[in-house]
Amino acid sequence: MSKRKNWILSITGIVIVGLFLFPVYWMIITAFKTQNEVFQTPPTFFPQNFQLDSFLTVISGGVGQYFLNSVIIAGCATIVVLLLSVPSAYGLARFKVRGIGLMMLVFLVTQMLPATVVLTPLFVVFNNTGLLNTYVAPILATATLGVPFSVLLLRTFFMGIPKELEEAASIDGCGRLRAFLQVILPISLPSVLVCGAISFFFAWGDLIFSITFNRDQELWPLTAGIFNAIGRYGIEWNNLMAFATISVLPVIIIFVLLQKHLVEGLVSGSVK
Template sequence: MRRLFRNECSRDIAYTIIAVIIAVVFLFPVYWILISSLKSDQEIFSRVQTWWPKKIHLENYINQILNKTKTANLPVQFRNSGIIATGSMILSLILSIPAGYGISRFNIPGKKPILLTFLVTQMLPASLILTPLFLIFSKAGILNSYLAPILATATISIPFVIMVLRPIFLAYPHEIEEAALIDGCNQFTAFLKVTLPVCKSGIITAAAFSFIYGWNDLIYSITFNNKADLLPMTSGIYQFMDAYGTQWNMIMAYGVITELPIIVLFVALQKHIVGGLAGGAVKG
């Protein structure tokens, strides 16, 4: 292999070309959802597949955004997804950042079983807690509210975020904090004012992940909420399929809007997200 390439540079180019080909093949589904969402119904079912729409049908988007189709109320469902994801993110950060910090900074007795608890809870299937949570939430009177899916999805992100943040807090030099203590901070204000800003990139990763986990949820929302005006995008798309059958262009357009916030977050924070996934998952 090495003899083929005259120097480092041509080797670099050859590998890059292969990598681009891999990416094009592998990410084809992402391209296909976008292209199909801009096609007409006839073009989708035409005998010969087209790799680019003959005419760009933006109305697939516009009619849904303006809720002219009256099938799934996209504007309301987009808002619902946003509320659930944001609520879940805030709750998860409030609980998991201090927990990740406390477990790496202090040598508390019982640390091992506590870490094991977080590790194990991360792996559990939603089906296992679905029936009990439904009954508990029903008794608490929070079925058909945003709170139910917010509480439930936070259980996915909290253990994950703790595992992502632990190595970051472990690597953080505590001397900085001690200097703040001498300057008149107490332990908690030193954590808020000194430690958190230094570990900012870890916090951003944590926020991105907990938002995504909230946004992507399907099972908790469809189980705890049966009012149509509380459902998020992920369940809207499911409803949609029942109503539209095989109007794939409309369904794909709805799908693109559903994943839009995820793609924006991903592109903006790619390095953090990829690093966090590797770190959190390996440790978790």
């Protein structure tokens, strides 16, 4: 490819992505505008009076607690997902278990299930077990989003690892479990990280489970907080956008850190 063509395509690409991600830019700069400027015509594409008041407003409005709740819910859900799905994927990839087709089917079908179908029954189950209005309910419910995805992605990955690696380990006197922990896990770390990140995103983005299982605002994650703030802040868009920006921040940070692995992992995890 000629240098000239490379340049033209790169600039076209930047313009396309810039236009596509304009809403994200608009969200962030609106958070730094004054209320008057938000309603100004014609709109300003960069804040005239750059200010942090909206962030201070939402922080004093309790965004910190929501943030903490989101971290707790999404963090714990991710741990649950990894503890369950890593061994399961390994088992499905390496052992000739009876009923393997049926179990794969369980994961494939549950991945496609709408949350509304399980919502009321889970509400009843959590009610009977005293888990309503605790962190446990949304943690367990959002973990169900990550488990099938992770099992299917990691199984494909494990199947690609040569069996000789474990056989060599077992000759060295390692048991199956130790071979798994000491040989397989270290080389699978990037894929496991991808599953962790995706499961974290799934849980971080949940709204329906949290607003259904937790009536107690003290336990709400950011998404539920935002939904509630729409009523509270009305058309104070700068405050709402500050709230939104804070909610998106961790997702973008994780994405930037893991970008290359994430893009590859997403493809293999979604199609299979």
